Amino acid sequence: MQRIFSGVQPTGNLHLGNYLGAIRNWVRLQNDYECIFCMVDLHAITVWQDPAELRSNTREVAAAMIASGVDPETNIIFNQSQVPQHAELAWIFNCVARLGWLDRMTQFKDKAGKDKARASVGLYAYPNLMAADILAYKATHVPVGEDQKQHLELCRDIAQKFNHDYGEEVFPIVEPLIFGEATRVMSLRDGSKKMSKSDVSHASRINMTDDVDTIAKKIRKARTDAEPLPTEMVGLKGRPGASNLVGIYAALSDTTSAQVLTEFGGKGFGDFKPALADLAVDKLSQIQDETRRLMAAPDHVDAIIKTGAQKARAIAEPILREIREKIGFLQT
Ligand code: AQP
Numbered sequence: 001m002q003r004i005f006s007g008v009q010p011t012g013n014l015h016l017g018n019y020l021g022a023i024r025n026w027v028r029l030q031n032d033y034e035c036i037f038c039m040v041d042l043h044a045i046t047v048w049q050d051p052a053e054l055r056s057n058t059r060e061v062a063a064a065m066i067a068s069g070v071d072p073e074t075n076i077i078f079n080q081s082q083v084p085q086h087a088e089l090a091w092i093f094n095c096v097a098r099l100g101w102l103d104r105m106t107q108f109k110d111k112a113g114k115d116k117a118r119a120s121v122g123l124y125a126y127p128n129l130m131a132a133d134i135l136a137y138k139a140t141h142v143p144v145g146e147d148q149k150q151h152l153e154l155c156r157d158i159a160q161k162f163n164h165d166y167g168e169e170v171f172p173i174v175e176p177l178i179f180g181e182a183t184r185v186m187s188l189r190d191g192s193k194k195m196s197k198s199d200v201s202h203a204s205r206i207n208m209t210d211d212v213d214t215i216a217k218k219i220r221k222a223r224t225d226a227e228p229l230p231t232e233m234v235g236l237k238g239r240p241g242a243s244n245l246v247g248i249y250a251a252l253s254d255t256t257s258a259q260v261l262t263e264f265g266g267k268g269f270g271d272f273k274p275a276l277a278d279l280a281v282d283k284l285s286q287i288q289d290e291t292r293r294l295m296a297a298p299d300h301v302d303a304i305i306k307t308g309a310q311k312a313r314a315i316a317e318p319i320l321r322e323i324r325e326k327i328g329f330l331q332t
Pocket of ligand 1: 008018143144
């Protein structure tokens, strides 16, 4: 069976983009692959995290994954910092990756903003740690949202260079799995920016924990133009707000944007937004109820994470031993 690795940062509440772009796809893949799903807390601290919040967000992300349908019995669920092999391999990859490769990463440019000198070194080296997350398990496939495509290309470059330098096919060349109608869910306030946990505007995203009224309000206030929805896909061109909402509707209803336009083409947002709000509430409320139920028993969630970390270490350690050997580290 081929192996999947994928992760989510416990940097706050999960949002609809994380769910539609990543977690829902994990649920669909879990029967066909051996899956390792990780709360990537080492990635989270590339920007400041309040310690108490980081701990509780990590638990809550695990609960939300399980509530979304990730089976903790058949998949490995754990947090990255409990498996030291990630950080060890990341250091090795810091010595494999070239500065020029990292200089091209657009996520660093977006997140560091204008004042690069004040960004952490970790934020810059983030893609090397992501490559280590995947390759510490020799994972072959990585389901992610569109925004992670460039980082996965870097992971392939690192694997290729390591294989070349050490003369053997040690690491697989990973394949991204980017699929579904919502591979890039955009901000509800600005259709040109992706929906993100770190956006200062709460109205820009639908959190998986938002209540019915908040979801309805955010969708009602989502920025769009005033035209009715088109009947054909080509009519969505140049209309990022409309196109985003249609994509979200399609993903939540398991159809395509074209089918959504067949149903709603010619109708205004006064009709479409309430229908989208009802659909979102219907789909998310079951996950929310289950997340709350799990969070009421934190020891149970922690036990799942503990077992997951043990299983993850048991896979990663022999791989790291092989890597140390290849590099020439003396192992006594
Ligand atoms: N807007 C999005 N649309 C589709 N997929 C998305 N993902 C994130 N945002 C969208 C996917 O969710 C998975 C986990 O992402 P992450 O938490 O590791 O980091 P991120 O991509 O940086 O997400 P955020 O919300 O933007 O976090 P912050 O603001 O903390 O940096 C990934 O598979 C990602 O592709």
